[in-house]
Amino acid sequence: MPKSSSLADGAKTYYRPIEAAIRWSGLLRFERRILATLGQRPLPEATEFPRWPMLRLNTERIFDALAHGEMPYGKEGLVRDTQGFQQFRVLATAVDLRLFSLLPARGAAVPDVASMLGFEERPTRILLTALISMGLLEKRGPRYRTTPLSRMYLVEGRPAYYGDFVQMMDRRLYDAYRHLDRSLRTNRPVTADPAIGDLFRTMAQDPAMVRLFTSGMHATGTYWADALAKSYDFSRHRVLLDVGGGSGIYAISIARRYPRLRAVVFDLPGVLEIARRNVNATWVCVTSLFNDC
Numbered sequence: 001m002p003k004s005s006s007l008a009d010g011a012k013t014y015y016r017p018i019e020a021a022i023r024w025s026g027l028l029r030f031e032r033r034i035l036a037t038l039g040q041r042p043l044p045e046a047t048e049f050p051r052w053p054m055l056r057l058n059t060e061r062i063f064d065a066l067a068h069g070e071m072p073y074g075k076e077g078l079v080r081d082t083q084g085f086q087q088f089r090v091l092a093t094a095v096d097l098r099l100f101s102l103l104p105a106r107g108a109a110v111p112d113v114a115s116m117l118g119f120e121e122r123p124t125r126i127l128l129t130a131l132i133s134m135g136l137l138e139k140r141g142p143r144y145r146t147t148p149l150s151r152m153y154l155v156e157g158r159p160a161y162y163g164d165f166v167q168m169m170d171r172r173l174y175d176a177y178r179h180l181d182r183s184l185r186t187n188r189p190v191t192a193d194p195a196i197g198d199l200f201r202t203m204a205q206d207p208a209m210v211r212l213f214t215s216g217m218h219a220t221g222t223y224w225a226d227a228l229a230k231s232y233d234f235s236r237h238r239v240l241l242d243v244g245g246g247s248g249i250y251a252i253s254i255a256r257r258y259p260r261l262r263a264v265v266f267d268l269p270g271v272l273e274i275a276r277r278n279v280n281a282t283w284v285c286v287t288s289l290f291n292d293c
């Protein structure tokens, strides 16, 4: 990761989240002390700096905004445009390896992580170091452990688990974007087979991909569905039809908030098999034909 650099007038080309949080919290005069205490750690502990609780809170808010894609250039400015693919593959590989879920809460040293993953120590250390630079792991003595950010979003079973979306983007779109130029030149999609139909009909040929796609949309929809349910008043309506409703996440969130609303998810048969497992029949029903439910 590039070091944050200074411009002649004292402003910098970019700020680490902690540096931005220090300014946001009005603690600039303590910056040197705070950074020296933290070292490479991206986030203060909950008990650290008890005089300045806003420091940890504001740093968490910045990480949260990054994770929600609300800061498109992220913490590294334009570097992300040229090297973002490396960071994405590091993240996707760590999710595939289930590293964040496997690491014990107290952390683990390189030899233990290496034997956990079945790797040699050198590549294990490289992977762990890359994840530290991304704020997804932290190192205490010889032990590597998850950060608040990775614990919240990348440990399986957590309510905000985001790994399914990471895996979906990786398997479905990472290679496809290699051929973006072809798609632009030919005005044709690269993820659909025209002999079969659009990309969803094409994907329907591969049930494992349909499952991955739908779980990925579900993982990312968790955030937006809740926001939608809170921001629009559905009480004036009796029936909600979600066309292309996927896993049912939007219908579920809205129907949960408005129990008198009858919500119907309309989608392709393979997707509805997944939706059926998610919905509670008293709130939401699923259909591939309008008169099914």
Ligand SMILES: C[S@@+](CC[C@H](N)C(=O)[O-])C[C@H]1O[C@@H](n2cnc3c(N)ncnc32)[C@H](O)[C@@H]1O
Binding pocket: 200, 217, 218, 221, 243, 244, 245, 246, 247, 249, 266, 267, 268, 271
């Ligand atoms: C981008 S996904 C969005 C899913 C969901 N609305 C969400 O945001 O999580 C588009 C959805 O449209 C569905 N879809 C595409 N073509 C369809 C069709 N002809 N009939 C019904 N559903 C279709 C897909 O199966 C997929 O679930």
